[in-house]
Amino acid sequence: MSATTAPAQQGIYHKAGSLRSERRWALWTAYLSLIVSAIIMLAPPVYMLLTSLKTSAEVADQSGSPWWVSNPTLENYWALLGNRMFIDFFLNSAKVTIAVVALTMVISVLAAFALGRMRFWGSQALATGVFLTYLVPDTLLFIPLYQIVGGLGLLDNAWGLVLVYPTLTVPFCTWIMIGYFASIPKELDEAALIDGANWMQMLWKIFIPVALPGIIAATIFAFTVSWAAFVYPTAFITTPSEMPMTIGVVSQLIRGDTFAWGQLMAGALLAALPPVVIYAFLMDYYIAGLTAGATKG
Amino acid sequence: MADGGAATLPRMDAPGGASLKRFARRRSTIAFLMTLPLIAVIGGLVVWPAGYAIHLATLNRRMTSFIGLGNFEILLESETFRMVIFQSVFFAITAVILKAAIGFWLAHMLHHIPANGQRKWRGMLLVPWVIPPALSTLGWWWMFEPTYSSINWILNIFAIPSVPWLGEPWWARISVIIVNVWYGAPFFMIMYLAALKSVPEQLYEAAAIDGATSWQRLRYVTLPMMRNIISITVLFSLIVTFANYDIVRVLTNGGPRDLTHVFASYAFQVGILAGNIPRGAAVSLFMFPILAIIAFFVLRGVNRRNKEEA
Amino acid sequence: MAQVSLRKVIKAYEGGVQAVKGIDLEIADHEFVVLVGPSGCGKSTTLRMIAGLEEISGGDIAIGGTVVNDIPPRDRDIAMVFQNYALYPHMSVYDNMAFGLTLRKFPKAEIDKRVTEAARILDITPLLERKPKALSGGQRQRVAMGRAIVRDPKVFLFDEPLSNLDAKLRVQMRTEIKKVHQTVKTTTIYVTHDQVEAMTLADRVVVMNHGVIEQVGPPQELYHHPATRFVAGFIGSPAMNFIPARIEEASGALNVVMNNGTTLAVPEERVARYRPYAGKQVLFGIRPEHLTDDKTMDKSNLAPLSLTPEVIEPMGMETLAHFRHEGTEITARLDPSTPAEVGKPLALIAHMNQMHIIDPTTDKVV
Numbered sequence: 001m002s003a004t005t006a007p008a009q010q011g012i013y014h015k016a017g018s019l020r021s022e023r024r025w026a027l028w029t030a031y032l033s034l035i036v037s038a039i040i041m042l043a044p045p046v047y048m049l050l051t052s053l054k055t056s057a058e059v060a061d062q063s064g065s066p067w068w069v070s071n072p073t074l075e076n077y078w079a080l081l082g083n084r085m086f087i088d089f090f091l092n093s094a095k096v097t098i099a100v101v102a103l104t105m106v107i108s109v110l111a112a113f114a115l116g117r118m119r120f121w122g123s124q125a126l127a128t129g130v131f132l133t134y135l136v137p138d139t140l141l142f143i144p145l146y147q148i149v150g151g152l153g154l155l156d157n158a159w160g161l162v163l164v165y166p167t168l169t170v171p172f173c174t175w176i177m178i179g180y181f182a183s184i185p186k187e188l189d190e191a192a193l194i195d196g197a198n199w200m201q202m203l204w205k206i207f208i209p210v211a212l213p214g215i216i217a218a219t220i221f222a223f224t225v226s227w228a229a230f231v232y233p234t235a236f237i238t239t240p241s242e243m244p245m246t247i248g249v250v251s252q253l254i255r256g257d258t259f260a261w262g263q264l265m266a267g268a269l270l271a272a273l274p275p276v277v278i279y280a281f282l283m284d285y286y287i288a289g290l291t292a293g294a295t296k297g
Numbered sequence: 298m299a300d301g302g303a304a305t306l307p308r309m310d311a312p313g314g315a316s317l318k319r320f321a322r323r324r325s326t327i328a329f330l331m332t333l334p335l336i337a338v339i340g341g342l343v344v345w346p347a348g349y350a351i352h353l354a355t356l357n358r359r360m361t362s363f364i365g366l367g368n369f370e371i372l373l374e375s376e377t378f379r380m381v382i383f384q385s386v387f388f389a390i391t392a393v394i395l396k397a398a399i400g401f402w403l404a405h406m407l408h409h410i411p412a413n414g415q416r417k418w419r420g421m422l423l424v425p426w427v428i429p430p431a432l433s434t435l436g437w438w439w440m441f442e443p444t445y446s447s448i449n450w451i452l453n454i455f456a457i458p459s460v461p462w463l464g465e466p467w468w469a470r471i472s473v474i475i476v477n478v479w480y481g482a483p484f485f486m487i488m489y490l491a492a493l494k495s496v497p498e499q500l501y502e503a504a505a506i507d508g509a510t511s512w513q514r515l516r517y518v519t520l521p522m523m524r525n526i527i528s529i530t531v532l533f534s535l536i537v538t539f540a541n542y543d544i545v546r547v548l549t550n551g552g553p554r555d556l557t558h559v560f561a562s563y564a565f566q567v568g569i570l571a572g573n574i575p576r577g578a579a580v581s582l583f584m585f586p587i588l589a590i591i592a593f594f595v596l597r598g599v600n601r602r603n604k605e606e607a
Numbered sequence: 608m609a610q611v612s613l614r615k616v617i618k619a620y621e622g623g624v625q626a627v628k629g630i631d632l633e634i635a636d637h638e639f640v641v642l643v644g645p646s647g648c649g650k651s652t653t654l655r656m657i658a659g660l661e662e663i664s665g666g667d668i669a670i671g672g673t674v675v676n677d678i679p680p681r682d683r684d685i686a687m688v689f690q691n692y693a694l695y696p697h698m699s700v701y702d703n704m705a706f707g708l709t710l711r712k713f714p715k716a717e718i719d720k721r722v723t724e725a726a727r728i729l730d731i732t733p734l735l736e737r738k739p740k741a742l743s744g745g746q747r748q749r750v751a752m753g754r755a756i757v758r759d760p761k762v763f764l765f766d767e768p769l770s771n772l773d774a775k776l777r778v779q780m781r782t783e784i785k786k787v788h789q790t791v792k793t794t795t796i797y798v799t800h801d802q803v804e805a806m807t808l809a810d811r812v813v814v815m816n817h818g819v820i821e822q823v824g825p826p827q828e829l830y831h832h833p834a835t836r837f838v839a840g841f842i843g844s845p846a847m848n849f850i851p852a853r854i855e856e857a858s859g860a861l862n863v864v865m866n867n868g869t870t871l872a873v874p875e876e877r878v879a880r881y882r883p884y885a886g887k888q889v890l891f892g893i894r895p896e897h898l899t900d901d902k903t904m905d906k907s908n909l910a911p912l913s914l915t916p917e918v919i920e921p922m923g924m925e926t927l928a929h930f931r932h933e934g935t936e937i938t939a940r941l942d943p944s945t946p947a948e949v950g951k952p953l954a955l956i957a958h959m960n961q962m963h964i965i966d967p968t969t970d971k972v973v
């Protein structure tokens with residue numbers, strides 16, 4: 001860099017050399033940062049996995065390294081899978097999540113199409129309203145909703161969750177679907193209009209197939225959010241048989257003072273499995289959904 | 298030009314008697330019907346409960362009489378609640394700054410390595426965001442467990458004494474922040490990475506030809522191009538972090554001695570567990586003004602971004 | 608029966624922009640009409656009103672003798688080809704073409720027959736199973752046309768269908784469109800801002816400017832007898848020269864006198880027409896191809912003049928010379944063998960048979 005006074009040719013060689021070493025340095029820094037952060041990011045789930053493979057005796061034994069399993073066993077998993085209560089958690093989560101995802105996608109696709117493509121009095125204000133409700137956190141609403149759900153007699157009932165979860169999913173899904181629909185060129189619906197499609201045909205035969213990646217992203221979002229929801233079930237559900245996974249594992253697998261750590265970790269991992277599997281297989285859609293909120297909106 | 302006026306021409310009526318005007322009106326009606334479920338969700342499950350919360354907050358414990366701002370006054374006088382305000386603000390600001398910084402750094406590092414390796418790293422680094430936070434926090438809780446702490450075990454290897462992670466208020470606060478940063482930094486990384494990828498390569502080349510060092514390229518090209526997405530992400534994360542419940546609930550549940558409560562966990566404690574619904578509603582309503590201010594700035598950022606892109 | 612008539616059609620957008628200010632136009636059955644004009648003059652708006660994609664603010668539009676103002680697009684029996692093709696990306700070429708017929712509940716066999724026939728006309732039979740993404744620009748353009756053809760509508764509407772193609776393909780597709788029209792003979796309204804496209808394709812050209820029609824006529828008529836200064840300047844490339852000059856009378860004959868004193872004699876048969884302007888300031892309009900050193904074209908009514916070129920552009924088959932004369936740009940088209948040089952006065956000939964006189968107060972061609 002300081003070779004400006006040196007003869008031209010030498011200067012060029014010198015610079016090229018320093019440029020290459022600078023690049024190499026940058027690359028090493030990058031890899032080092034990534035390796036360190038990947039270790040930190042993956043350590044908790046890995047440690048959970050290790051613990052889940054240990055017997056209670058091995059967990060309690062403090063002579064060896066906690067980061068090592070000497071006698072791996074699946075007994076914690078078998079115990080959980082044979083546990084009626086745990087199976088109920090899973091079924092409740094599945095039931096609530098599937099219902100919420102279906103409800104959310106119908107509501108938000110219809111609304112996004114109408115808001116983005118049909119334009120009517122107040123549609124712009126409503127679109128802004130959708131975004132604002134997305135910013136309202138569930139912890140602001142759970143107390144009044146507790147009263148409302150209670151008034152409907154749905155406390156302690158998984159279906160009560162189906163009623164309130166859309167507050168978590170619908171605004172964001174509508175918002176990103178508006179974005180995806182907006183990226184479809186206007187000529188496409190004009191062509192469909194001339195070809196003789198009515199609004200429903202246009203939505204069903206053109207918009208939904210063309211915006212399929214967006215639909216998948218929104219579905220994944222709705223799924224993960226419903227599966228991971230914690231505040232509402234914690235507030236509304238107290239009977240174990242009605243609990244979904246998250247609160248079930250957190251509240252019911254912790255019993256007394258001597259914790260069955262291995263089983264607790266196995267339960268947490270099993271509960272986390274569906275979103276993780278979806279992420280593993282549909283990572284690109286998952287990430288598209290995440291970033292769509294900020295880049296499309 | 299033509300013989301005869303328009304009057305002599307037969308006017309064709311559309312089948313079903315739909316004129317183009319009526320067609321437009323019908324379009325509005327259909328559109329409105331299609332948004333009706335959305336309006337029901339927003340109105341019935343967000344707007345109405347929000348208004349209802351305000352009403353609840355003005356009642357006495359048995360919800361029999363109106364006490365005005367009584368709940369808010371009592372809260373503000375209580376030492377514990379003042380602690381909650383401090384704790385929430387401290388937690389949100391510290392965690393968001395750390396998440397933003399770490400996320401930015403990681404996004405940069407990821408952007409620098411060859412493109413074919415990026416997917417793999419990105420996939421690994423996003424794992425904390427994918428696991429439901431209540432469950433991953435359970436894992437952290439176990440790693441912080443006083444007797445068996447696997448983190449302390451590692452620290453001890455380096456001759457660092459064991460840390461009372463959840464037993465001592467300041468350490469408990471730090472633990473909550475650590476878990477939140479661990480959970481949220483990957484999200485920032487993904488957002489920033491998307492933004493970085495949208496900066497045209499030519500801009501860097503032009504800057505390099507103009508003689509900018511890598512630091513200057515960051516300062517004068519990358520940051521200005523990403524300013525909007527950075528601010529939107531930060532503001533959005535502020536809201537979510539500020540209103541966080543899962544991590545505090547699982548990790549400390551407000552302890553030790555109610556010193557690590559944030560708004561959400563305290564509202565839960567007071568409203569649901571202790572059964573004082575109005576007081577609990579008042580606690581969570583304290584979040585509202587702060588959130589509204591942040592939301593205002595988010596919306597402004599989003600609008601500005603839309604205008605730029607239009 | 609598919610003539611199209613526009614009667615005093617007005618379009619005012621919300622926000623007050625009046626994009627179309629009352630146009631009258633009669634288009635005969637089987638006719639190929641091209642709307643041409645500068646960007647923003649209201650061509651697309653007019654076409655979209657005919658399609659039913661924009662509401663009509665005033666006046667009437669009739670297709671096949673029926674006023675369609677209130678008919679939604681799908682019942683107007685029209686087909687439209689868009690600039691960006693607007694092919695449905697998730698459907699194969701076959702399905703793209705069949706879509707309109709499927710929605711109209713045509714029997715399968717009929718759909719198949721029509722699609723196959725259209726594909727044959729357009730030479731896209733091997734592409735039928737592909738998705739639009741796997742097609743080149745020209746192929747997409749053909750599919751878009753195929754989608755219009757299979758419907759066998761009363762009217763074809765084209766909105767700048769070739770402007771996304773590269774120059775070579777554009778010429779090729781232009782011919783293709785003309786061929787298709789000769790085959791199917793459907794009434795066609797075609798929007799473009801490219802005057803070459805307009806001239807080559809049209810039975811009649813409609814020149815629009817600022818939301819009004821400046822002139823309607825066959826291409827040759829617009830070229831030789833422009834009605835207004837706008838049309839005179841818009842049609843023809845390079846554009847017509849407009850030179851400020853005076854008409855002066857000298858012993859019964861008329862002369863065009865340029866500001867530097869150059870005097871050009873007006874042909875005898877035009878003297879009567881221009882006499883009212885004697886002594887007045889006018890614009891003398893002459894196309895570059897009629898201001899030349901080439902004496903082979905037309906022997907009568909040649910007027911010599913001398914100008915000093917500022918820029919010379921050799922183009923191969925011709926050479927363009929640009930002059931500056933009293934603040935106006937003048938272009939002449941030279942024989943490529945002429946040894947023209949920048950800064951050296953050049954002897955030119957104005958073909959006064961092809962001259963135009965424009966009244967600067969009305970901008971009309973006299």
Ligand SMILES: Nc1ncnc2c1ncn2[C@@H]1O[C@H](COP(=O)(O)OP(=O)(O)OP(=O)(O)O)[C@@H](O)[C@H]1O
Binds near residue numbers: 644650651
């Ligand atoms: N939806 C709209 N709202 C308001 N004004 C519009 C709208 N669409 C077009 N305009 C305006 O109407 C005028 C005519 O537009 P139009 O699209 O018809 O022009 P055009 O002749 O097709 O131009 P181009 O060659 O650029 O396509 C323009 O001034 C344009 O700005």
Ligand SMILES: [Mg+2]
Binds near residue numbers: 650651652767
């Ligand atoms: Mg146009």
